[in-house]
Amino acid sequence: MSDTYDTPDTRDMLDRTRQGVIGKPLDRPEGPLKVAGTATYAAEYVRENCAEGVLVGATISTGRVKKIHRDLVMAMPGVLGVYSSERMLRRAAQGTAGEAPEQDVSKVDFPMQPVALVVAETFEQATNAAKALQIDYDDQSGDAQFMPQDVDAEPAADPITAGDLDRAMRDAAHSVDLAFTTPGHASAAMEPHAAIAEWDGRDLTLWGSLQMLTYNVAELADSLGIDPKHVHLLSPYVGGGFGSKLGISHEAVAAAIAAKELDRPVRVVMSRQQVFQSIMRRSETEQRIRLGCGTDGRLTAFGHEALVSNLPGEEFSEPVTQASEFLYAGENRLLAVRKSDITRLTAGSVRAPGEAVGMQALEVAMDELAEAAGIDPVELRKRNLPDEVPGEGTPYSSRRLVEALDAGAAAFGWNKRSAKPCARREGEWWIGMGVASAARVNILAKAEARVTLTADGHVIVETDHTDIGTGSYAILGQVAAEMLGQPIDRTTVRLGDSRLPSGAGSGGSWGASSTGSAVFLACEAIRATLAQALGCASDDLLLQDGKAWAEGVEPRPVTDLLSEDLTRTGKIEPGKLMEKVNQSTYGAFFCEVAVNAFTGETRIRRMTGAFGFGRVLNAKTARSQCIGGMVWGIGSALTEELAFDSRDGHLVNHDLGEYHVPVHADIPDMEVILLEERDPHASPIQAKGVGELGICGAAGAVANAIYNACGVRLHDFPMTPDKLLADLPDPFAPAA
Amino acid sequence: MKAFEYDRAGDLAQAVGSPAMLIAGGTNLLDLMKLEVATPDALLDITRVGLNEITSEGAGLRIGALVSNSDCAAHPRIRADWPLLSRAILAGASPQLRNKATMGGNLCQRTRCGYFMDGRSPCNKREPGTGCAAQGGVNRNHAILGASDACIATYPGDMAVALSALRATVETEGPDGIREIAMRDFHRLPGDDPSRDNVLKPGEVITAIRLPAPIGGRHLYRKVRDRASYAFALVSVAASIRMDGDRIDAAQLAFGSIAHKPWTDERVEKLLVGERPTPALFGKAADLLLEDARGQGHNDFKITLVRRALAAVLAEATGE
Incomplete structure (x- = not known):
C-alpha cells in the first residue's frame, strides 16, 4: 500500500467506530504532571557531574571575531572552558531544514549573535565569566543596513498576477488603496531554549526543547559532523515553541561541543534575553492592499504586496500573501512579496507565518471596502468567496467560512452593531464591534507512528512527534483508543524520543492531522489482523470497551484474539490531493472593544471565534488552540512589537516585561464555536490543523472594532494609545 | 551573576552606615544582579530588623520601611483615608511582587530604560561618562520633563507618585543621624549625575514613610x-x-x-x-x-x- 495520500478516504471510519472518545473534550493525560511541576522539561534533568554553559553574545552588529581573551576568564572561579568554534551556530535552523544552519561563530551576522560558550561548575560562575569575557572584533558595522526601507528589496518569489489590476482599480465602483505596517514579533514561548548534552563514546544524548525531532536529529548531526545514528534527542515536554524551536539552535550545538571537549554532561540554558535576541523573529512587514469592487460588492481588483526582511543568505521570507491566494475573489490580481536583506536577527517561522500578519491587514482593508460600498462587512465577505481558487482553478475541499460568519454573528449579536463609528459611549469609553475572516493553509506532512495492542489489552502509541503544549498526547491516544475500541485509560502515548518512529513534528499546524493519520493507519493494520482472527472484513469489525464483534458474530474479549502483543506501524506522506484540492481552514472573528476617549487605551470586552478545520479530535484542546490563537491576535493588534534600534539593529525590548504579550487582565471570556466538518481530502482522519488558525485575521477584527468604536482608522500595528491619541474625538463632546 | 558576600542584619544599627548594598524584597535588585547591571560585592539583608509596622501618629500615619506593598495597600486606615496610595500600589507589578516588595525598597527601584537594563549600551546612569544611548534610540517611554543631556530616563514606579501627591515624607537614619525628607524632594533630576536616583547618602537607611493628616476629597x-x-x-x-x-x-x-x-x-x-x-x-x-x-x-x-x-x-x- 502506497504511503502517499492520493485518494480521499470517505469511509468516515472514526464516525463508525464505537468507543466514543474521538472528539470528546478529554483532559490531557499529562496535564496533572504539568500543573504539579513533575513533568520534566529539558533543563530539569539531573545528570551527574553536569557542567553549566552560558552563551556570550556579540557586542558588534556585524564583523569578525579577532581575538577571544580566554586566559582571564579561565582564571575565574569554577571556569572549565571557553568555546568558540567553526561548528557552533551563528543562526538557528529554519523549520524543516534538516541540515546545519550557518555555522562558525568567528563571524558575526547580527547584534548579540552568540560567539562563544563559557562553561563553569555553576550557572552563576558561568554567567559571571561570560559577562567578563573580553572579545576583540573587526567591526564591520559601518557597512551594515539595519532598516528594511534603506535596502533595495528583491522579489521573494514570482509575483502572482492576473488581468489588469490598475485598470480594474480605476474602473471599480468602490475601491481602497491602503498602506499597512506590522512590527516584528517574538514567539516568546514560556520555556526558554535549553539543552543538556551527554556523550557516551561516539553517541550523543541531548535533552532539548524542540518541536521536530526527525529534522532536529539531522540538523544537530550535520552541525557536529557526525552520523545521525549517533544522535539521540529527548524532548517529551516542551514549554511552548510557536516556531522558535522548529530548528536546532545555538544552545544545543554548543552544549554538545562543550560536553565532548570536557567529557562530562553540559547544560546550556538561554536567558530570556538571549532567546529574544538570537533565535528568531517574525519579520516586520510593510503592506499595500488594493481592493476594488462593483456596486454589488463583488471584488474585481485584488492587490496585496508586501515588503519583509531577513538576514543576508536566509531564504525564508514571511509569506504575507499566502491566504490572499485563495480566500477572496477578484479576477484582476497582483500578489507579491519582496525581501530586504538587513542586519537584524534571523527572521523565520513564528506561529502562523504569513497569515498572522497578512490576514490582519487584509481584513482591515475589507472592512474599509465594506464601508465604502455601504455593505455590511459580514455580507461583503460572503459575497466574495470564489468557487475555485482564483487563477488556479483548483477546487476547495471544505470551506465553512459562510457558516463561521453566520454562526459567529448570531452568537456574538452582530446585528446590534451600528454601521457608523462613535455611536456608543459608556462613561469614558467608546464601544465598538469588528469582524474579520480567518483563513490558513493546511498541510499534510510525512509521518510515521507505531501502535501496539498488548496481549492484555493495552494500547501503546509511539512516535517521535512532540507535544509543545498543544495536546498531542491527548489526541493521538484518542485516535488509537477509538480505532481499537479500548477505554482511554488503557491507552499510553510515548512522544518526544528520536528513537521512536518519525512523526510529523509540531509545526505548521500539521502535527495532529499528519501524525494522527499515521496512528490511524497503524490501527487499521491492527484491526485487519483482529478482523482476520474474528473472521470478518476489517471495515465490519466492531470494537468497544475491549470487546470485538461483527454483524452476526458474538462479542468476544479482544484479548482472546491476541496470543501476543500486536504491533503495527502506520505511515503517511502527502500525495496528489495536496496539489489537486485546496484544503485550507477557515473561520470568523467577532470582537467588541472599548477605547478610552481620553487616553486611547483599548481593552477587549468580548470576542467570539467560529472555526471549521475538519474533524475535531478533542474539543477541549482544539478550543484551547483557538483561544490561544485569538490571544495572539489581540497581542498583535494591541501590544506586541519588537523594537529595534535603528542605529545598530539591536533588539531593545528583549524580555517579557518590555515585549508586551497580553496578560490575563487583557483577555476577557473568549467564546469559541467549533464547526464540525469532515475533510477527507485533507487526511484519512478527515482532520485539518487548528494550531494557527485562531490568529489569522484576529487582529483585523480588533482593529475594525477600534474604528467602529471611536472613528480612528489605523493601519499601523500594534494599535497602542500613542497612535490613537492624535485623532481621537474631543472626549468632552457629547456622543454623536 | 557576580559572586557576593551575604549577611543578615540583626538590627537597624547594623544596617546604618554599612558599606554593603541593602536588600529587602529584592524584587528589582535581584533582576539587576542577574543581568550584572548591579554588581554589589556585599549584600546586607535587612528583612529581620523590624520596621514592619503601620502606626498612627496623630491624624497621620507612620509606615515602616519594611511593610510589604501588599500589606500597605490592604491596610484599613490607608484604604479609608489615603485610598490613592492603595490604588497606586495595586496598579503596579503583580500580587507576587507586591507581597515581596517593601515600602522602602519600592522607592529605590531603578529605571527600566532599555539601555540601562541591557548592561552594555552607553549609559550615564549605569556607567557615568559613557553617554546616553536612549537619546536617538528607542525612547518611547522616556522623560518629557526635567531630563538632561546626560539622561532621559524615567522613574518607573507608581507608589512614589501617590506618595508625592500626598506630600508624604521619608524618614531615614544615617551615620549623621535621623532626618526627614519630603517625598517630593526624595528623588532627584538627573542633571549631570544620573547615577544617583535619589538623595540618600551612603550608609543611610530608609526607616519609614510618613503620611500627613488626610485632606479627604x-x-x-x-x-x-x-x-x-x-x-x-x-x-x-x-x-x-x-x-x-x-x-x-x-x-x-x-x-x-x-x-x-x-x-x-x-x-x-x-x-x-x-x-x-x-x-x-x-x-x-x-x-x-x-x-x-x-x-x-x-x-x-x-x-x-x-x-x-x-x-x-x-x-x-x-x-x-
Missing part, C-alpha cells in the same frame, strides 16, 4: 499603559481633589513616568484651587504643567497623553 490614580496589567505606566496621574460646593477646594497632584522623579508642580495645584472645574480649566492646568515639556521623538505623544489623562482625572474627581 476624591483620590484617583490613573495609570495609562499599553496592556491592562503588568506594564509600567506610559503616563500616570495621582490626584487627591477636594471640592467645596462647585469649586475645587484642595488639589494634590503628581505625575508618573514623565520624568526622572515623580513629577509635581505646585503652580498647577494652586491654579486649580478656588476654581470651578471645566474642560478649559483642565487645559490651562495642563498648559502650565507642560510648558517646558520636550519630547525625544518616540515619546512626543506623552505630552498629549498627560494633558488628556489629567483632564480625565480632574473630570472624574470633580464630577465635571
Whole structure:
C-alpha cells in the first residue's frame, strides 16, 4: 500500500467506530504532571557531574571575531572552558531544514549573535565569566543596513498576477488603496531554549526543547559532523515553541561541543534575553492592499504586496500573501512579496507565518471596502468567496467560512452593531464591534507512528512527534483508543524520543492531522489482523470497551484474539490531493472593544471565534488552540512589537516585561464555536490543523472594532494609545 | 551573576552606615544582579530588623520601611483615608511582587530604560561618562520633563507618585543621624549625575514613610499603559481633589513616568484651587504643567497623553 495520500478516504471510519472518545473534550493525560511541576522539561534533568554553559553574545552588529581573551576568564572561579568554534551556530535552523544552519561563530551576522560558550561548575560562575569575557572584533558595522526601507528589496518569489489590476482599480465602483505596517514579533514561548548534552563514546544524548525531532536529529548531526545514528534527542515536554524551536539552535550545538571537549554532561540554558535576541523573529512587514469592487460588492481588483526582511543568505521570507491566494475573489490580481536583506536577527517561522500578519491587514482593508460600498462587512465577505481558487482553478475541499460568519454573528449579536463609528459611549469609553475572516493553509506532512495492542489489552502509541503544549498526547491516544475500541485509560502515548518512529513534528499546524493519520493507519493494520482472527472484513469489525464483534458474530474479549502483543506501524506522506484540492481552514472573528476617549487605551470586552478545520479530535484542546490563537491576535493588534534600534539593529525590548504579550487582565471570556466538518481530502482522519488558525485575521477584527468604536482608522500595528491619541474625538463632546 | 558576600542584619544599627548594598524584597535588585547591571560585592539583608509596622501618629500615619506593598495597600486606615496610595500600589507589578516588595525598597527601584537594563549600551546612569544611548534610540517611554543631556530616563514606579501627591515624607537614619525628607524632594533630576536616583547618602537607611493628616476629597490614580496589567505606566496621574460646593477646594497632584522623579508642580495645584472645574480649566492646568515639556521623538505623544489623562482625572474627581 502506497504511503502517499492520493485518494480521499470517505469511509468516515472514526464516525463508525464505537468507543466514543474521538472528539470528546478529554483532559490531557499529562496535564496533572504539568500543573504539579513533575513533568520534566529539558533543563530539569539531573545528570551527574553536569557542567553549566552560558552563551556570550556579540557586542558588534556585524564583523569578525579577532581575538577571544580566554586566559582571564579561565582564571575565574569554577571556569572549565571557553568555546568558540567553526561548528557552533551563528543562526538557528529554519523549520524543516534538516541540515546545519550557518555555522562558525568567528563571524558575526547580527547584534548579540552568540560567539562563544563559557562553561563553569555553576550557572552563576558561568554567567559571571561570560559577562567578563573580553572579545576583540573587526567591526564591520559601518557597512551594515539595519532598516528594511534603506535596502533595495528583491522579489521573494514570482509575483502572482492576473488581468489588469490598475485598470480594474480605476474602473471599480468602490475601491481602497491602503498602506499597512506590522512590527516584528517574538514567539516568546514560556520555556526558554535549553539543552543538556551527554556523550557516551561516539553517541550523543541531548535533552532539548524542540518541536521536530526527525529534522532536529539531522540538523544537530550535520552541525557536529557526525552520523545521525549517533544522535539521540529527548524532548517529551516542551514549554511552548510557536516556531522558535522548529530548528536546532545555538544552545544545543554548543552544549554538545562543550560536553565532548570536557567529557562530562553540559547544560546550556538561554536567558530570556538571549532567546529574544538570537533565535528568531517574525519579520516586520510593510503592506499595500488594493481592493476594488462593483456596486454589488463583488471584488474585481485584488492587490496585496508586501515588503519583509531577513538576514543576508536566509531564504525564508514571511509569506504575507499566502491566504490572499485563495480566500477572496477578484479576477484582476497582483500578489507579491519582496525581501530586504538587513542586519537584524534571523527572521523565520513564528506561529502562523504569513497569515498572522497578512490576514490582519487584509481584513482591515475589507472592512474599509465594506464601508465604502455601504455593505455590511459580514455580507461583503460572503459575497466574495470564489468557487475555485482564483487563477488556479483548483477546487476547495471544505470551506465553512459562510457558516463561521453566520454562526459567529448570531452568537456574538452582530446585528446590534451600528454601521457608523462613535455611536456608543459608556462613561469614558467608546464601544465598538469588528469582524474579520480567518483563513490558513493546511498541510499534510510525512509521518510515521507505531501502535501496539498488548496481549492484555493495552494500547501503546509511539512516535517521535512532540507535544509543545498543544495536546498531542491527548489526541493521538484518542485516535488509537477509538480505532481499537479500548477505554482511554488503557491507552499510553510515548512522544518526544528520536528513537521512536518519525512523526510529523509540531509545526505548521500539521502535527495532529499528519501524525494522527499515521496512528490511524497503524490501527487499521491492527484491526485487519483482529478482523482476520474474528473472521470478518476489517471495515465490519466492531470494537468497544475491549470487546470485538461483527454483524452476526458474538462479542468476544479482544484479548482472546491476541496470543501476543500486536504491533503495527502506520505511515503517511502527502500525495496528489495536496496539489489537486485546496484544503485550507477557515473561520470568523467577532470582537467588541472599548477605547478610552481620553487616553486611547483599548481593552477587549468580548470576542467570539467560529472555526471549521475538519474533524475535531478533542474539543477541549482544539478550543484551547483557538483561544490561544485569538490571544495572539489581540497581542498583535494591541501590544506586541519588537523594537529595534535603528542605529545598530539591536533588539531593545528583549524580555517579557518590555515585549508586551497580553496578560490575563487583557483577555476577557473568549467564546469559541467549533464547526464540525469532515475533510477527507485533507487526511484519512478527515482532520485539518487548528494550531494557527485562531490568529489569522484576529487582529483585523480588533482593529475594525477600534474604528467602529471611536472613528480612528489605523493601519499601523500594534494599535497602542500613542497612535490613537492624535485623532481621537474631543472626549468632552457629547456622543454623536 | 557576580559572586557576593551575604549577611543578615540583626538590627537597624547594623544596617546604618554599612558599606554593603541593602536588600529587602529584592524584587528589582535581584533582576539587576542577574543581568550584572548591579554588581554589589556585599549584600546586607535587612528583612529581620523590624520596621514592619503601620502606626498612627496623630491624624497621620507612620509606615515602616519594611511593610510589604501588599500589606500597605490592604491596610484599613490607608484604604479609608489615603485610598490613592492603595490604588497606586495595586496598579503596579503583580500580587507576587507586591507581597515581596517593601515600602522602602519600592522607592529605590531603578529605571527600566532599555539601555540601562541591557548592561552594555552607553549609559550615564549605569556607567557615568559613557553617554546616553536612549537619546536617538528607542525612547518611547522616556522623560518629557526635567531630563538632561546626560539622561532621559524615567522613574518607573507608581507608589512614589501617590506618595508625592500626598506630600508624604521619608524618614531615614544615617551615620549623621535621623532626618526627614519630603517625598517630593526624595528623588532627584538627573542633571549631570544620573547615577544617583535619589538623595540618600551612603550608609543611610530608609526607616519609614510618613503620611500627613488626610485632606479627604476624591483620590484617583490613573495609570495609562499599553496592556491592562503588568506594564509600567506610559503616563500616570495621582490626584487627591477636594471640592467645596462647585469649586475645587484642595488639589494634590503628581505625575508618573514623565520624568526622572515623580513629577509635581505646585503652580498647577494652586491654579486649580478656588476654581470651578471645566474642560478649559483642565487645559490651562495642563498648559502650565507642560510648558517646558520636550519630547525625544518616540515619546512626543506623552505630552498629549498627560494633558488628556489629567483632564480625565480632574473630570472624574470633580464630577465635571
